[in-house]
Amino acid sequence: MTDEPLERWAARREGRLRKPGERKAITLSDGPQRATHVDPDAPRMLLEWDGFAWQPLLTVENYAAARLALYPPPEATPADQAEVTAPVEVRSPLAPGTGRHRRPRS
Template identity: 55%
Template sequence: MNDEPLDRWAARRQGRLRAPGELKAVTLGSGPHRAAHVNPDAPRMILEWDGFAWQALMIVDDFAEACRILYPTPQPQQRAQPAPPKQPGRHRKP
């Protein structure tokens, strides 16, 4: 019998698990809970995975607002200052 080492199994399992802090939106209201485009004006509940269960975080008005929370626009990053030009050293050939 070929048993997999526990550390390799644990690493493989960890790769399949959700990361705590992951968010998802659930449609609230009557009717079947299908794709978001079926009823984009229905309110949504934002849920957060805490590592063990989904926890209710907030309720938003519609699909568009849920998308803004789930997929925020990235903030522009400040550009790093360019490195000063290298000065020729004694060990370098001109």
């Protein structure tokens, strides 16, 4: 059995690790941590990963405020600046095909 080169191992390990600056919210309530939909009005603490441990960042009043802090809305584009998009090819879902799910034509 041959050993894996150190560079390949380090790259594979780096891909599995959390990136510093990653954030998450936890519920501040009595008892074990539960899903966010169970108590959406409970206060939340935002945590940030510094590469070694989760560090407290700030406390917010509920799930909606935590979501807004974690995922801020994108800034609106100015009205005088048009959005540049590539043309999108639209394909009909009923296009003819030879898939096994199609009935043979009689």
